[in-house]
């Protein structure tokens with residue numbers, strides 16, 4: 678189970694202000710490219726499953742993931758998550774020709790896509806995706822991820838934190854933002870849901 682605090686920032690100024698404040702705690706910046714797949718007849722999405730490749734810094738790293746039954750409430754998101762490292766070159770070939778993905782034998786995730794969700798030969802389609810600049814900070818014992826997500830219909834800003842004590846950590850993050858006069862709201866939908874809706878959230 679993946680549990681994350683997710684706070685949405687209203688604009689690039691709020692994002693810039695928070696990056697400035699957190700800069701002494703900077704750990705990493707990743708240029709991520711997320712590409713999504715579904716089965717024919719929306720076999721995965723109709724079962725609330727999200728199947729994704731994430732490429733890091735062009736082709737330096739690639740992670741295959743499957744998230745199922747995501748729920749987001751009051752700025753805390755919970756989902757069943759499986760992740761596997763994947764060969765980036767083969768990953769790119771699978772994006773170009775999604776049928777290649779189902780032919781990969783070595784992956785537990787793809788086994789689950791085939792067996793649990795019944796996605797068969799030729800049954801995977803690429804949905805496209807979006808880019809995300811993720812800046813990682815080590816702050817007060819937490820790993821904060823500040824995201825600038827670039828859709829072709831606009832840019833969304835979000836602060837995320839994977840957490841074992843989400844209610845407590847949400848309060849810490851809210852305090853950090855409030856103390857510094859940074860506006861925020863609880864994220865109500867996932868980045869994938871925003872991508873599929875083709876519009877940024879209203880608040």
Ligand code: MN
Nearest residue numbers: 679758760839
């Ligand atoms: Mn995760």
Ligand code: MN
Nearest residue numbers: 681683837838
């Ligand atoms: Mn996340």
Ligand code: MN
Nearest residue numbers: 679681837839
């Ligand atoms: Mn995460």
